[in-house]
Amino acid sequence: MKRLRVLDTRLPSIDIRYLNVNFSGFGVYDFLTFKRDGKDFQIGIARTALNYGGFRYWLQCDYCARRVVELFITQKSQIACRHCIRATYESVNESTLHRQNRAVRTVRARLGWEVDCLSYHIMQRPKSMHSTTFNRLLTRHIDKSAPVIARLKWAGWL
Numbered sequence: 001m002k003r004l005r006v007l008d009t010r011l012p013s014i015d016i017r018y019l020n021v022n023f024s025g026f027g028v029y030d031f032l033t034f035k036r037d038g039k040d041f042q043i044g045i046a047r048t049a050l051n052y053g054g055f056r057y058w059l060q061c062d063y064c065a066r067r068v069v070e071l072f073i074t075q076k077s078q079i080a081c082r083h084c085i086r087a088t089y090e091s092v093n094e095s096t097l098h099r100q101n102r103a104v105r106t107v108r109a110r111l112g113w114e115v116d117c118l119s120y121h122i123m124q125r126p127k128s129m130h131s132t133t134f135n136r137l138l139t140r141h142i143d144k145s146a147p148v149i150a151r152l153k154w155a156g157w158l
């Protein structure tokens with residue numbers, strides 16, 4: 001686990017496209033660290049292979065694990081992608097939260113799991129369920145629970 005220290009920044013966001021670092025040697029690093037207002041921050045780096053060779057580098061959101069080009073620093077010094085920030089601060093109203101939670105609970109009920117979103121240890125396929133169905137529901141579960149997990153992490157529950 002190697003860390004790459006980048007410039008001190010006062011920007012409220014970190015954009016990997018504008019980072020003042022040498023990208024040719026970037027692949028050996030897993031984390032970026034930087035300082036802002038005297039605080040140390042650490043960001044995960046991901047990379048994906050390009051069709052024509054080489055790699056594209058991404059910042060990884062701590063809350064939802066999305067690969068993004070830009071992360072934002074909140075007033076509480078949390079670093080998150082725009083999806084997570086929007087999910088918690090801007091457009092999410094009571095009914096959105098309700099709908100997201102209900103969608104997860106519905107899938108979990110079909111899977112025969114604990115419906116509570118915090119129960120993550122039970123991930124088994126019900127004996128009577130075909131594996132194709134199970135895989136489909138598993139994918140749906142991942143999709144539906146992503147915003148809920150992001151929110152729970154943001155709120156400090158996970």
Ligand SMILES: [Zn+2]
Pocket residue numbers: 061062063064065066080081082083084085150
């Ligand atoms: Zn995120």
